[in-house]
Amino acid sequence: MSHTPDEPPPGPDPHRTAVLRSHVREAARELREAGLEIDRDPTAIDRHLHLAAVDIMRRCTVPVEYLAEPVRAGGHTFDMSSCLEHTITIEELSYGDAGFMLACPGPLMSGVAVSALGDDKQRHAYYQRLAGPDPVWTFFGLTEPEKGSAATELETALTPDGDGFRLDGAKAYVGNAAYAQLGVVFCRRAPGPLGIEAVLVDTSSPGFHAEPIPTVGMRGARISAITLRDVRVEREQILGYDTLKPTRRGLVGAIRTLQRFRPVLAGTAVGLARAVLDHVREQRPAPTGTARLRYEEVRDRLAAVRRRNYEVAAAIDAGSVRADRIAAVKTRAAELAEEATVVAAELLGPGALAADPYLNKLHRDARAFEFMEGTGHIQRLAVFQGVVKRTFLA
Amino acid sequence: MASAETRYADPTALHGFARALDACHDAAAPGALVASGDGWVIASTARLPGGVPVPGGAGAAVAMAGGAPAAPAEVLEAFADGLVRLHREAVRGVLDAAVARLDQRRSEGANLLNRQLVQGAVADVALVLSEAEDLLALADPTAGRRRHVHRRLVTAGRAALQLHGASGFVATGPGSLLHLTELLGNTYLHPGER
Numbered sequence: 020m021s022h023t024p025d026e027p028p029p030g031p032d033p034h035r036t037a038v039l040r041s042h043v044r045e046a047a048r049e050l051r052e053a054g055l056e057i058d059r060d061p062t063a064i065d066r067h068l069h070l071a072a073v074d075i076m077r078r079c080t081v082p083v084e085y086l087a088e089p090v091r092a093g094g095h096t097f098d099m100s101s102c103l104e105h106t107i108t109i110e111e112l113s114y115g116d117a118g119f120m121l122a123c124p125g126p127l128m129s130g131v132a133v134s135a136l137g138d139d140k141q142r143h144a145y146y147q148r149l150a151g152p153d154p155v156w157t158f159f160g161l162t163e164p165e166k167g168s169a170a171t172e173l174e175t176a177l178t179p180d181g182d183g184f185r186l187d188g189a190k191a192y193v194g195n196a197a198y199a200q201l202g203v204v205f206c207r208r209a210p211g212p213l214g215i216e217a218v219l220v221d222t223s224s225p226g227f228h229a230e231p232i233p234t235v236g237m238r239g240a241r242i243s244a245i246t247l248r249d250v251r252v253e254r255e256q257i258l259g260y261d262t263l264k265p266t267r268r269g270l271v272g273a274i275r276t277l278q279r280f281r282p283v284l285a286g287t288a289v290g291l292a293r294a295v296l297d298h299v300r301e302q303r304p305a306p307t308g309t310a311r312l313r314y315e316e317v318r319d320r321l322a323a324v325r326r327r328n329y330e331v332a333a334a335i336d337a338g339s340v341r342a343d344r345i346a347a348v349k350t351r352a353a354e355l356a357e358e359a360t361v362v363a364a365e366l367l368g369p370g371a372l373a374a375d376p377y378l379n380k381l382h383r384d385a386r387a388f389e390f391m392e393g394t395g396h397i398q399r400l401a402v403f404q405g406v407v408k409r410t411f412l413a
Numbered sequence: 414m415a416s417a418e419t420r421y422a423d424p425t426a427l428h429g430f431a432r433a434l435d436a437c438h439d440a441a442a443p444g445a446l447v448a449s450g451d452g453w454v455i456a457s458t459a460r461l462p463g464g465v466p467v468p469g470g471a472g473a474a475v476a477m478a479g480g481a482p483a484a485p486a487e488v489l490e491a492f493a494d495g496l497v498r499l500h501r502e503a504v505r506g507v508l509d510a511a512v513a514r515l516d517q518r519r520s521e522g523a524n525l526l527n528r529q530l531v532q533g534a535v536a537d538v539a540l541v542l543s544e545a546e547d548l549l550a551l552a553d554p555t556a557g558r559r560r561h562v563h564r565r566l567v568t569a570g571r572a573a574l575q576l577h578g579a580s581g582f583v584a585t586g587p588g589s590l591l592h593l594t595e596l597l598g599n600t601y602l603h604p605g606e607r
Contacts, residue, residue, distance in 0.1 A: 316561045323547035347543055399536035400529075406512060406539045407526075412505060412546075 028329035030103050030336070038093035043108050046071035047115025051377070054116025057239045058380050061231070062198075064122040064239070068154055072112055076123035077154060079108060080130040085150040100134075102279055103332040106286040110325075113290025117384055118239025120287070121194060124154035131279050132159065132203045136217055136258035136272040145219065148201070158202030158229075160190040160220075160245055161273055168393055170215065170273040175206040175247060177216055177257075184208070184257075186218065186226075186250040192390070196222075196229040196243035203258070204247065205273050215269035217258040226250040236383025281345045281392050282332040285352035288388045289325045292352075292359040295381050296321065299363045302375075310366050317359050324351045343405025346398035353388035353395065360385045427473035430503060430590055431457035434474065434597070437495035441484075447492040448481035449601045467596060471589040476600075489601070490554070496601055497559050497566070500594040501545045504570040507587040508538045511576035534572060541569035556604065563598040570594065 028036050050072055056063045067073065075090060079099045083089040090097040099105040112120040126133070126149055133145045149155050166172045175188025186206055196202065201221050208216045220227060226248040234242050254260055259268040296318055306314055331348045334341065360382040364372050372379050389395055405411025435457050438446050446461065448454045454461060455476045464475025484492065512535060515525040525531055545562050570591040574581040581588045 312557055312561075315555075315557050319548055319551065319558050319561070320544065322551055323544060326551070327543075327547050347540055351540060351544060396529075396533065399533050399540075402536035402539050403532040406508070406535055407516075411539055412542055 028103060028107065028326075029333040030101075030329075035093075035095050036104065036107055038095055039097055039104055040107050040111055042090070042092035043072075043075060043111040044114070046075055047112050050112070050115030050119045054119040054239065055376060055380060057116075057118055057122050058236075058384075061122060061238045061241045064119070067119070068124075072115060072119065073123050073154070075108065075112065076120060076125040076127075077149070078125070080105065080126045080134065081146055081149050085146040087150075102282055102335040103329060106282045106328060106332040109283050110286035110290040110293075113287040114294050115290075116239070116294075117287050117291045118237050118380075120239070121237065122239035122241060124156045125149065126157055127194070128159035128276060128280050129157040129201075129203045132217055132272055132276045133219070133258065135275045135279070136263065136268050137219075138259055138262040140255070141219065141258060145201075155201065156195045156199040158193050158196040158199040158222075158243070158245075159276070160193050160196065160202055160204040161277075162190060162192045164189050164191040164244070168277075168397070170205065170270055171212050173205055173207055173215065175204065177206040177208040177218065177252060180251070183254060184252040186220070186247045186252050188247050190245040190247075192232065193229070193243050193245055194240045196241075196245050197231045198241055198243075199229075204245075205269070208269075212270050213265045215273070216260070217269055217272045218252050219256045219258060220247075220250065220252070224250050235386060236380070237387035240387065275340075277392055278340055278342065278345050279335060281349040282328050282335065284388065284392045285324070285328045285331075285349045288352035288356040288385070289321065289328060291381060291385055291388075292317075292321050292356045293325075295356075295359040295363045295378075295385075298378060298381070299366050302367055306366060313362055314366060317355070317362050320355055321359065324348065324355055328352060341405075341410065342401050343408075343411040346393070346401035347405075347411070349392060350395050350398040350402070353391075356385040356388050426506075426587075427471050427585070427590055427593070428457070430499075430593060431473040433499055433502075434496075435460045437492055437499055440495055441492035442488050446481065447484045447488055447601075450483045450489070450605060451600075452479045452481060452483055453477070453600050454481055455597060455600060467593065469584075469589060469592045470596070471584050473589070474593055490556070493556070493559050493601055494549070494554060496597055497545075497562050498549060500563060500566050500570075500598065501542060501549070503590055503594050504538070504566050504573055505542055507570060507577070507591060508535065508542070508573040510587060511535070511573055514580075515576060531576065534576060538569045538573045541565050556602070560598075560602050560604060563602050567595055567598065 030036055053067045078086055078090050083096055083098045097104055099108055133142055162168045163173050177184045177186055199222055204218050204220045206216055206218055208214050227250050229243045229245045232242050232244050328348050331344050364382060372382060402411060438456060441447050446454045446456055455474055458475050461475050461477055464477045466472055467474045467476050515531060518525045545566055548562050574588060574591055577587060580586055
């Protein structure tokens with residue numbers, strides 16, 4: 020049981036979100052041991068595909084009309100197209116184990132991009148495949164080795180080739196790419212921000228190669244590097260190519276996807292931080308003096324950022340996208356997750372990181388949030404813009 | 414922006430802060446002054462005529478020791494809530510003034526506000542202010558929570574002050590204002606343990 024009180028999040032139906040939270044929390048209970056196994060061997064997810072949490076991740080953000088059995092609880096049906104419901108789902112699964120959650124098959128970020136940019140035919144093909152009987156892993160290829168996640172500067176090239184195109188370049192730090200069946204690659208068709216496109220790529224395409232990058236923690240994310248050499252791309256693989264103007268696709272899709280996903284990522288960090296604090300509480304139930312004050316400080320900050328994250332997610336659902344607030348809540352949640360693990364290691368005493376495999380894992384995993392969905396430095400620039408425009412602290 | 418700068422470059426800003434401090438007293442204990450657990454009272458010169466000027470307070474606030482019994486716990490808590498909110502507003506004002514000031518300054522042909530290090534420092538302060546707002550909105554406030562919000566605001570305030578350069582050290586400027594916020598926290602929010 021979490022020691023962070025569950026305040027009803029904002030939104031049109033607090034009962035509905037409470038039902039969802041309870042349902043997902045139950046599924047997340049069995050993830051701790053499996054998460055440790057995945058930390059040792061990231062391919063171990065293949066041995067846990069029967070778990071309820073995997074089912075939730077597979078169906079998460081897939082429209083209900085494509086699913087034989089959508090997520091149902093308490094008389095409600097959930098497809099997690101709501102950013103708030105998506106955030107709550109991911110937070111609870113991450114409380115179970117964030118690495119496990121990220122190792123799961125399902126749409127994750129690529130689904131948000133397809134939903135935002137794809138035409139009916141593209142969405143239909145994508146969701147049909149995701150809803151099929153076999154598990155499908157996906158990836159979201161934005162970051163490049165030389166340019167990071169600076170979407171306007173990316174260099175992966177989409178070059179006309181006969182009646183289609185070819186794709187050449189490299190992507191780095193892309194979750195699940197080495198294990199995925201399909202994903203979205205952001206690339207440049209022409210100079211300037213309007214020349215950016217998002218392309219659906221099947222990883223079995225000739226010229227596509229991806230391999231895992233060993234990481235310090237969050238090994239379940241199976242972070243990978245991609246190389247693309249003369250990968251054939253048909254026009255119908257370019258998201259929104261026939262239905263959206265260049266000003267509404269490509270870069271806009273990348274930004275929209277990242278903004279929609281940042282509260283979800285913040286939810287991952289919040290879930291991990293909650294798990295850390297509850298672990299401290301179990302191992303040291305009655306801290307006193309400075310230890311108690313330090314614990315309470317992190318607990319309070321967690322409650323504050325969690326509440327803010329729900330507000331941001333609910334605002335996105337209501338159609339209000341405030342880049343500065345989204346950036347701030349992602350930054351605060353990521354920093355807090357790291358701090359919670361550092362404080363936990365101190366409160367649990369000398370040798371805790373060596374003796375306690377679970378704490379050790381959380382301590383390593385928490386460091387991933389800093390760079391996921393944009394580094395803290397990038398987020399700070401958005402916060403700065405909000406200060407200058409007097410929107411951030413309004 | 415310019416109005417914020419004027420507010421804090423002007424010595425009357427300190428007196429404006431002192432008046433806001435008096436309003437905190439009134440909100441917690443209408444018509445009275447709230448004494449700390451150790452019997453200290455700090456207020457404006459007008460409100461506490463017999464008080465001694467607070468060192469470093471540029472004449473805006475005065476203090477009196479031992480002249481009043483400590484306020485009841487609920488009054489002290491209400492006053493402490495007001496004090497932390499006032500502290501947050503003061504840091505925010507100092508940050509706004511710094512942004513306005515740096516927007517007017519140039520170095521090596523470039524606007525100082527365009528420097529990424531400066532922008533990062535501004536964002537860091539803003540993030541603490543945002544977090545303080547969220548922490549103060551949580552249910553069931555505690556003395557521990559107020560103290561740690563105060564501590565983080567002290568750190569953020571000093572970071573905001575650094576953006577003012579040496580002018581942040583001038584007695585009639587934002588340095589004195591933030592010194593007062595630190596002194597008030599030390600007086601009213603201190604846990605009583607050394």
